[in-house]
Amino acid sequence: MNLEEIIYKRRSVRKYDDNPLAQETLDEIREFIGDIPVLNPDINWSYEIVGPENVKTLMRWKAPHYLVIFSEPVQNYFQNIGFIFQQVDLFLQSKGIGTCWIGAGSPKNYENPNPEHEFVILLAFGNPSGELYRNKDQFKRKDLSEISDKTDERLIPAQFAPSAANSQTWYFKHNDDGSYDVYRNRRRLNLNNRMINWNKIDIGIALAHLYISNTDTFASTLDKPHKELKGKVFEMSFVI
Ligand SMILES: Cc1cc2nc3c(=O)[nH]c(=O)nc-3n(C[C@H](O)[C@H](O)[C@H](O)COP(=O)(O)O)c2cc1C
Numbered sequence: 001m002n003l004e005e006i007i008y009k010r011r012s013v014r015k016y017d018d019n020p021l022a023q024e025t026l027d028e029i030r031e032f033i034g035d036i037p038v039l040n041p042d043i044n045w046s047y048e049i050v051g052p053e054n055v056k057t058l059m060r061w062k063a064p065h066y067l068v069i070f071s072e073p074v075q076n077y078f079q080n081i082g083f084i085f086q087q088v089d090l091f092l093q094s095k096g097i098g099t100c101w102i103g104a105g106s107p108k109n110y111e112n113p114n115p116e117h118e119f120v121i122l123l124a125f126g127n128p129s130g131e132l133y134r135n136k137d138q139f140k141r142k143d144l145s146e147i148s149d150k151t152d153e154r155l156i157p158a159q160f161a162p163s164a165a166n167s168q169t170w171y172f173k174h175n176d177d178g179s180y181d182v183y184r185n186r187r188r189l190n191l192n193n194r195m196i197n198w199n200k201i202d203i204g205i206a207l208a209h210l211y212i213s214n215t216d217t218f219a220s221t222l223d224k225p226h227k228e229l230k231g232k233v234f235e236m237s238f239v240i
Contacts, residue, residue, distance in 0.1 A: 003090040003212045007160050009133040010090065013098025016063045017127040020051070021097065026065070032091050037211065039083040039204060039220055045071040046117055047085075050110060055122060057105030063098075063124035068107045070117035076222060078197050079235065081120045082204025083211070086161070089123065090212060098128035103164050103198045121201060140166060148172040154240060157209035164198035170206045171232055179239045181224075182207070183232035203235050214240040 001009075026049060033047065047069045052062040069085060071077040089099045102122040112119065141159050145151045147170055155172055163169065169185040184199055211218040220238040228234070 001094050003087070003094055004157075006090045006093045007157050007209050007212065008136050008139075010093045010099075010162075011131070011134050011138075012100040012162060013124075013128045013130070013132060014059070014061050014100055015128065015130045016061070016098060016124075017129045018062075018064055019127065020064045021126060025095070025097075028095075029088070029092065033084075033088060036084055036087055039080045039207065040076050040222075043072055043074055043077050043080050044117065045069070045077070045081060045084070045120075046114055048110075048113065050107065054107055054110045055102075055105055056108040057102055057122070057124075059102065059104065063100070064126035065124070066102070066105075067123040067125065068110070069120045069123065070112060070114065071120050072116060073118045076236075078120065078200035079204035079207070082201035083208045084204075085121075085123055086205040086208035087212065089162075090208075092125050093132065096127075096132060097125055098132055099123060099125045101162065101164070101201075103194060103201075121198075142168050149174055155210075157213040158206040161202070161206040161209045163202035163205065164195065167195075167199060167202065169199045170203055171229070173227070173229070175237070179237050181226050181237050182235045183229055184235055186231050186233055200235075207236075207238065210238070210240050 055066045092099045105122045171183040173181045222236050224237040226234045
């Protein structure tokens, strides 16, 4: 199955077979990550694949593997990590491997290999012990009309994107030149800084789905002149 089809089938997997994946599979994953398209080529990032003994999470379940993801903490780095590793999420699911983004976790007994990179997030993965795929009608998502200034079927891949606590905080505005602006809904109570950071990752995830669905035409631009929208934070402009 190609990555675009997976957008409409994937789900977060929270039940795993404890057995680790074969070494060749892990090598294939590293190879995929080695040539991955990024949102912002100026940002340095890194990752490691570790076992459950090297992570601490708030979850009751464990996966046999975790991607521990690090980045230079510079403008747009959360979005860049979401964009990169959502492609990995789709790739893993396309190979029959289950995945789940884990905001509520961190590496343990593990030294950050690059002191200039900050720990960003975990992605759990391994062979699922339950269902891996689902049907389109089993997704709980906002209506297209709620996530955009006008209903536009080209935004469906973003509508289906996973997000922290399924918050779906993205909002798309159409520009006269055919480009789009993407905004993030401002949280009324900013009690939880981590949630704001996860929502920035979510923006990158939604853009990864738009990129995978429009690989030849997708391009994004930061810092473009844009309208201020009440209750929303401008993230970037893009074309698809
Ligand atoms: C940035 C981010 C952080 C997440 N953190 C957690 C987490 O800590 N624990 C968990 O069980 N799921 C976590 N998830 C998974 C979401 O809850 C899930 O993607 C969302 O509810 C939509 O469901 P779906 O992935 O099955 O479509 C996270 C997802 C994202 C994108």
